[in-house]
Amino acid sequence: MRMSGASTTSRRVREGETVDYEIAVGPGNARSVGGLNYRHQFHAGNFADVMKHALLVRLIRAMQRKDKGFVFVDTHAGRGEYDLARAAVGDRRARQPEWPDGVGRIWDRRDLPAELADYLDLVRAHDRAHGNLAPEPRFYPGSPALARRLARPQDRLSLWELQPAECAALRSEFGGGAGVAIEEADGYGAPRAALPPPERRALVLIDAPFEDADEWSRIRQALTDALARLPAAVCAVWYPLTARALSADVAATIVPLGRPALAVEIALPSSPAKLTGCGVAVINPPWGFEGEARGVAAALAAIFGPDGAAEAGVRWLVPDV
Numbered sequence: 591m592r593m594s595g596a597s598t599t600s601r602r603v604r605e606g607e608t609v610d611y612e613i614a615v616g617p618g619n620a621r622s623v624g625g626l627n628y629r630h631q632f633h634a635g636n637f638a639d640v641m642k643h644a645l646l647v648r649l650i651r652a653m654q655r656k657d658k659g660f661v662f663v664d665t666h667a668g669r670g671e672y673d674l675a676r677a678a679v680g681d682r683r684a685r686q687p688e689w690p691d692g693v694g695r696i697w698d699r700r701d702l703p704a705e706l707a708d709y710l711d712l713v714r715a716h717d718r719a720h721g722n723l724a725p726e727p728r729f730y731p732g733s734p735a736l737a738r739r740l741a742r743p744q745d746r747l748s749l750w751e752l753q754p755a756e757c758a759a760l761r762s763e764f765g766g767g768a769g770v771a772i773e774e775a776d777g778y779g780a781p782r783a784a785l786p787p788p789e790r791r792a793l794v795l796i797d798a799p800f801e802d803a804d805e806w807s808r809i810r811q812a813l814t815d816a817l818a819r820l821p822a823a824v825c826a827v828w829y830p831l832t833a834r835a836l837s838a839d840v841a842a843t844i845v846p847l848g849r850p851a852l853a854v855e856i857a858l859p860s861s862p863a864k865l866t867g868c869g870v871a872v873i874n875p876p877w878g879f880e881g882e883a884r885g886v887a888a889a890l891a892a893i894f895g896p897d898g899a900a901e902a903g904v905r906w907l908v909p910d911v
């Protein structure tokens with residue numbers, strides 16, 4: 591995806607080879623991308639994951655304030671969980687693991703606010719359950735693993751992943767579980783296929799790799815499809831916050847939908863870290879989410895900003911009147 595102030599490099603390869611694309615944005619780079627070769631493995635547990643997953647946990651908890659079940663639709667599910675020891679290995683080139691500047695920064699903290707401590711407790715429980723006895727984190731849960739850990743018997747997971755190897759890994763760990771459906775397919779089709787659910791309640795996460803120029807228009811269509819089928823669906827969209835143009839994309843995509851929408855953003859203006867910021871837009875935010883999101887954003891800004899200098903913002907894109 592071409593972004594204002596961004597530079598893109600790519601190398602052409604023969605069919606079947608790994609493609610590495612880097613989109614560098616501002617002083618750092620947001621995500622390694624490139625068609626179906628995007629691997630979240632290399633980014634697992636980074637700052638963006640911490641923010642996205644901490645907010646996802648708040649959203650799931652909010653959905654669960656009602657006894658009635660709901661379906662969690664994860665349009666870009668990834669492999670479900672990640673071995674951080676493998677993140678350092680890389681595929682064809684040495685890669686710096688990103689988790690030390692992400693979940694690594696909060697791993698030993700016992701003084702986190704409750705909104706964030708809840709997420710970290712879940713990550714620690716996942717790590718321990720997978721057998722890690724070392725002091726540093728090893729096994730990091732992706733969005734499917736967090737959702738499964740939190741799911742009640744009446745909740746369902748609809749997980750979509752297009753990359754065959756990633757989907758195979760997802761299936762081997764999550765397949766066959768009660769209330770879990772896995773599709774190796776384009777996740778932008780998930781809202782049309784999975785909504786409206788029998789429960790009439792849904793939480794949709796769109797966590798795209800932002801690799802294509804038309805990513806925002808596909809997100810817009812998926813959101814339109816979701817809200818046409820279930821106007822009260824809670825939809826969360828992760829996005830890189832790296833240039834003004836991107837913030838404009840968020841508003842241009844979300845505002846016309848005409849539903850209450852909140853944007854939670856953290857910018858690391860002068861950070862040496864790879865990410866310069868990211869956001870999560872939430873359409874139809876559940877009651878109480880705004881206050882919790884403010885708590886998460888403020889805590890993360892203090893932890894991740896160089897000298898505590900990160901900027902956290904929570905703003906209504908469409909006010910809830």
Ligand code: SAM
Nearest residue numbers: 630665666667668732733751752753776777797
């Ligand atoms: N949501 C995951 C989590 O939080 O653990 C991380 C997902 S990762 C950022 C994006 C994933 O989307 C990658 O695994 C990639 O293979 C997959 N992907 C890319 N395009 C897709 C599409 N059109 N439909 C479904 N999955 C796609």
